[in-house]
Amino acid sequence: MNTTDATSPLLRRRNGKLITDARALVASYPAVPITVDCVIFGFEENELKVLLIRSDLQYFEGKWSLLGDIVKETEELEEAAYRILLQRTGMNDVFLEQVKAFGSPSRHPGGRVITIAYCSLLNIKHHELKIYDNELHWHNVKNLNDMAFDHKEVVDESYNWLQKRIQEHPLAFNLLPEKFSLRELQNLYEVILGVELDRRNFRKKFFSMDFLIDLDQYEENVPHRPGKLYKFNFEKYEKNKKKWFAIDF
Amino acid sequence: MNTTDATSPLLRRRNGKLITDARALVASYPAVPITVDCVIFGFEENELKVLLIRSDLQYFEGKWSLLGDIVKETEELEEAAYRILLQRTGMNDVFLEQVKAFGSPSRHPGGRVITIAYCSLLNIKHHELKIYDNELHWHNVKNLNDMAFDHKEVVDESYNWLQKRIQEHPLAFNLLPEKFSLRELQNLYEVILGVELDRRNFRKKFFSMDFLIDLDQYEENVPHRPGKLYKFNFEKYEKNKKKWFAIDF
DNA sequence: CCAAAAGTGTTTTGCCTACACCCATGA
DNA sequence: TCATGGGTGTAGGCAAAACACTTTTGG
Numbered sequence: 001m002n003t004t005d006a007t008s009p010l011l012r013r014r015n016g017k018l019i020t021d022a023r024a025l026v027a028s029y030p031a032v033p034i035t036v037d038c039v040i041f042g043f044e045e046n047e048l049k050v051l052l053i054r055s056d057l058q059y060f061e062g063k064w065s066l067l068g069d070i071v072k073e074t075e076e077l078e079e080a081a082y083r084i085l086l087q088r089t090g091m092n093d094v095f096l097e098q099v100k101a102f103g104s105p106s107r108h109p110g111g112r113v114i115t116i117a118y119c120s121l122l123n124i125k126h127h128e129l130k131i132y133d134n135e136l137h138w139h140n141v142k143n144l145n146d147m148a149f150d151h152k153e154v155v156d157e158s159y160n161w162l163q164k165r166i167q168e169h170p171l172a173f174n175l176l177p178e179k180f181s182l183r184e185l186q187n188l189y190e191v192i193l194g195v196e197l198d199r200r201n202f203r204k205k206f207f208s209m210d211f212l213i214d215l216d217q218y219e220e221n222v223p224h225r226p227g228k229l230y231k232f233n234f235e236k237y238e239k240n241k242k243k244w245f246a247i248d249f
Numbered sequence: 250m251n252t253t254d255a256t257s258p259l260l261r262r263r264n265g266k267l268i269t270d271a272r273a274l275v276a277s278y279p280a281v282p283i284t285v286d287c288v289i290f291g292f293e294e295n296e297l298k299v300l301l302i303r304s305d306l307q308y309f310e311g312k313w314s315l316l317g318d319i320v321k322e323t324e325e326l327e328e329a330a331y332r333i334l335l336q337r338t339g340m341n342d343v344f345l346e347q348v349k350a351f352g353s354p355s356r357h358p359g360g361r362v363i364t365i366a367y368c369s370l371l372n373i374k375h376h377e378l379k380i381y382d383n384e385l386h387w388h389n390v391k392n393l394n395d396m397a398f399d400h401k402e403v404v405d406e407s408y409n410w411l412q413k414r415i416q417e418h419p420l421a422f423n424l425l426p427e428k429f430s431l432r433e434l435q436n437l438y439e440v441i442l443g444v445e446l447d448r449r450n451f452r453k454k455f456f457s458m459d460f461l462i463d464l465d466q467y468e469e470n471v472p473h474r475p476g477k478l479y480k481f482n483f484e485k486y487e488k489n490k491k492k493w494f495a496i497d498f
Numbered sequence: 499c500c501a502a503a504a505g506t507g508t509t510t511t512g513c514c515t516a517c518a519c520c521c522a523t524g525a
Numbered sequence: 526t527c528a529t530g531g532g533t534g535t536a537g538g539c540a541a542a543a544c545a546c547t548t549t550t551g552g
Contacts, residue, residue, distance in 0.1 A: 018307040022359030025306075029319050031280035034352070034363055057274075058267035070278050073361065077352040101350040101365045103283070103326040110271030112322065114283055114363075116350045168498050183503075195494065200506070201542065205496060208540090224502040225549040241498065245444065246514090247454060249417050249490065432530075449533070450515065457513095473529040474522040495541090 035115040036080040037068035037151070039099070039158040040089070041141070042124040043175040048141045048191050049124070050155060051088070053134035059109040060148035064139065066155070068115060081118035088136065089129070095121045095174040099161050100154075107150045115149075119158045121174035166192055168244065170211070173232040181219055181227035182206065211237050281352075284364045285329040286317035286400070288348070288407035289338065290390070291373035292424040297390045297440050298373070299404060300337070302383035308358040309397035313388065315404070317364060330367035337385065338378070344370045344423040348410050349403075356399045364398075368407045370423035415441055417493065419460070422481040430468055430476035431455065460486050 019025055040051040055065040067088050071080040078096065086092050096118055103114040129136055141159055144152060166172055172188050173180075186202050206212055212230040219226035268274055289300040304314040316337050320329045327345065335341050345367055352363040378385055390408060393401060415421055421437050422429075435451050455461055461479040468475035 018310060019305050020307045022306050022308050022357070024359070026282060026357060026359030026362055029282035029362070030322050031282045032320075033275060033278035033280045034283075056268050057271050058269045059271050061267060071281075071352070073279050074354050076354065077350065077363075098349060100347060101326065103320070103365070105323050105325065108271070108275060110273070110275030113275055113278070114326075116352070164493075167494065167496050170498055181504090189496070193494065198542070198544085199504090200544085203505080204507095205541085209498075222503085223551055225504050225551085227504060237498075244413075244497070245416065245442065247416050247438070248493070249419055249458075249486075430531090447514095447516075448531090449517085452532080453534095454514090468531095470524095471530085472524055474524085474531050476531055 033111075033113045034071045034077075035068045035113055036071055036077060036084060037066040037115045037117050037154060038081055038084050038088075038096075038120055039066060039117055039155055040085070040120045040122060041158075041162060041175065042122055042138055043188055043191070044124040044138065046187050046191060048159075049138040050141050050144070051136065052139050052147075053136050055148035056134065057109065057148065063146050063148040064144070064151070065148040066117075066151045071116075077116050078118070081116075081120070085120055089122065089127055091122060091127055095171065099158050102150055102154060104150065115154075117154045117158060119161060121162075121171055123175060123177055125177055163193055170232060170234070170237055173234075178231055179215060179217065179229040180231070181229055183227050185230075211240075282360075282362045283320045283326075284317045284362055285320055285326060285333060286315040286364045286366050286403060287330055287333050287337075287345075287369055288315060288366055288404055289334065289369045289371060290407075290411060290424065291371055291387055292437055292440070293373040293387065295436050295440060298387040299390050299393070300385065301388050301396075302385050304397035305383065306358065306397065312395050312397040313393070313400070314397040315366075315400045320365075326365050327367070330365075330369070334369055338371065338376055340371060340376055344420065348407050351399055351403060353399065364403075366403045366407060368410060370411075370420055372424060372426055374426055412442055419481060419483070419486055422483075427480055428464055428466065428478040429480070430478055432476055434479075460489075 038051075042049045042051065051067060052064040053067060055061070055063050067084050069080065069084050071077060075083070078098070081096055081098075082092065085094055085096065097120075099117045099119045101114065101116045103112075105112045107113065107115075124138065129138075141155070144155060147155070162171070166189070172185060172192075175188060176184055182203055185206070186197055186199065189202075190197055211233045213233050215229045215231060217229045219229065287300075291298045291300065300316060301313040302316060304310070304312050316333050318329065318333050318336075320326060324332070327347070330345055330347075331341065334343055334345065346369075348366045348368045350363060350365045352361075354361045356362065356364075373387065378387075390404070393404060396404070411420070415438070421434060421441075424437060425433055431452055434455070435446055435448065438451070439446055460482045462482050464478045464480060466478040468478065
């Protein structure tokens with residue numbers, strides 16, 4: 001390995017001299033278009049869903065695609081993700097977090113495009129999709145295939161990320177109505193994690209955390225005994241969240 | 250929010266017509282240089298260290314910088330990270346994983362440059378740094394300041410990532426010699442996590458996992474009773490690793 | 499009164515924690 | 526023989542898991 005190789009400007013030190021013209025240096029670099037893709041998860045009818053549109057590209061005719069857009073020149077990556085969310089869902093108070101960058105040279109048929117995937121969780125009931133450009137629709141996460149680009153991989157990675165994340169952080173509440181029953185909460189965990197949970201232990205677990213506010217209200221219009229409604233106490237959680245420590249693999 | 254806005258090619262559907270010329274579409278996008286930065290952690294003398302060079306840029310004169318380089322036009326992101334590692338350390342069998350993309354428009358003084366941070370763990374004793382371009386050196390993670398670009402933030406995020414990751418995955422063994430004593434392993438955990446651990450419980454924990462191979466060999470040249478040497482059974486770990494499940498936040 | 503889901507407690511088990519003494523080696 | 530760290534076991538507490546019956550409501 002020859003590290004005196006001078007093809008890489010960032011690795012090279014030119015005879016110990018410093019580079020004075022940073023702008024010229026950056027201008028000399030090859031450049032690639034950057035997009036942000038939003039993996040927007042929602043929960044409804046006991047299914048985890050993701051918001052997709054039909055691809056605009058003839059190359060991917062009929063295939064489903066994530067909601068993405070080019071990052072504007074002066075825009076933060078996260079800002080671009082929020083912009084896409086707002087344009088597509090009309091919501092601006094949603095959860096959003098970066099998951100991963102995807103940069104395979106061949107992932108876009110029009111040439112190299114690097115994308116940063118952001119994961120977003122929202123409550124489907126909280127907004128109506130009033131816009132149906134490109135057949136914007138919710139899709140069950142389980143039945144995805146024939147997606148455009150590498151979007152299947154992006155969704156899979158995001159789903160893995162969500163499964164792990166939901167166990168360690170109170171993300172679930174972003175997918176539920178503000179007021180929810182414990183049954184709804186448990187269903188959500190069961191669907192996302194793909195496991196069955198014991199109702200009594202689940203309740204004990206959440207009550208012992210003591211982050212649920214009992215609203216003294218009940219479900220309505222259910223064909224059985226209505227469950228109590230709760231909301232999550234985010235303020236208390238933020239104050240009390242513990243430093244997590246346990247070697248376990 | 251007007252989604253008939255036509256400034257975003259990926260969001261737009263032109264009167265229901267598909268885009269046939271994907272190449273022209275991509276060519277019309279603004280483009281940004283992409284770099285990969287490697288956060289290379291090593292462990293030595295009971296300190297967690299990170300490999301840094303002096304920045305080449307006059308703008309950052311005297312400041313320390315991560316090892317990074319432009320991603321070549323036909324190169325996978327991960328491939329670029331491995332290339333940088335090989336060029337800088339001469340090692341090609343090292344641990345490497347993507348941590349996060351950093352893309353603030355103002356993070357580079359020469360114009361926008363987006364970087365993808367990769368985290369790497371290696372055993373300092375396994376290779377000598379024969380190359381000292383740009384004062385390549387190991388730095389204690391605790392004493393970093395005055396770094397170039399947003400590299401302090403990148404290191405901090407990578408360190409957080411490592412702290413979490415090392416508790417759930419057997420990464421630690423990438424930082425140790427192939428044969429190690431339990432004391433070395435414990436020191437590593439204590440330093441990375443910044444906690445003190447009970448020796449007996451730590452041993453019990455690792456022995457009960459049953460992933461350590463007893464080599465029936467002992468430390469040498471230590472001024473006290475030598476400890477037994479072990480190596481990690483990666484094969485067994487890969488076969489047995491459990492599906493991790495526990496709601497806990 | 500029937501169906502459907504809500505709500506509730508106890509026992510067992512395994513794991514993490516706290517804690518103190520003897521052992522092997524080199525100097 | 527001394528200094529240094531290596532190596533070991535046990536008891537208590539706590540949290541997770543397993544498990545079944547009664548209650549409430551709507552139809």
